[in-house]
Amino acid sequence: MDIESPRIRGFQLGDLDDLYRIYLLTADNGQDGTAAFGDPRLPGDVYAVPYALLEPSLALEASPGR
Numbered sequence: 001m002d003i004e005s006p007r008i009r010g011f012q013l014g015d016l017d018d019l020y021r022i023y024l025l026t027a028d029n030g031q032d033g034t035a036a037f038g039d040p041r042l043p044g045d046v047y048a049v050p051y052a053l054l055e056p057s058l059a060l061e062a063s064p065g066r
């Protein structure tokens with residue numbers, strides 16, 4: 001099996017929707033938290049988005065290497 005190293009880069013504004021989605025889908029102890037939140041953006045707004053927007057050097061994006 002060939003395993004490629006992930007590609008890591010700094011946060012870009014185009015990553016924002018994915019950031020919200022990831023935090024919602026892991027908000028219930030690592031499981032999908034969709035049913036637990038009336039506002040699906042709340043987990044992202046609390047735990048990630050402020051860092052990404054206010055100090056983007058602290059936010060990294062990893063994707064499969066190519």
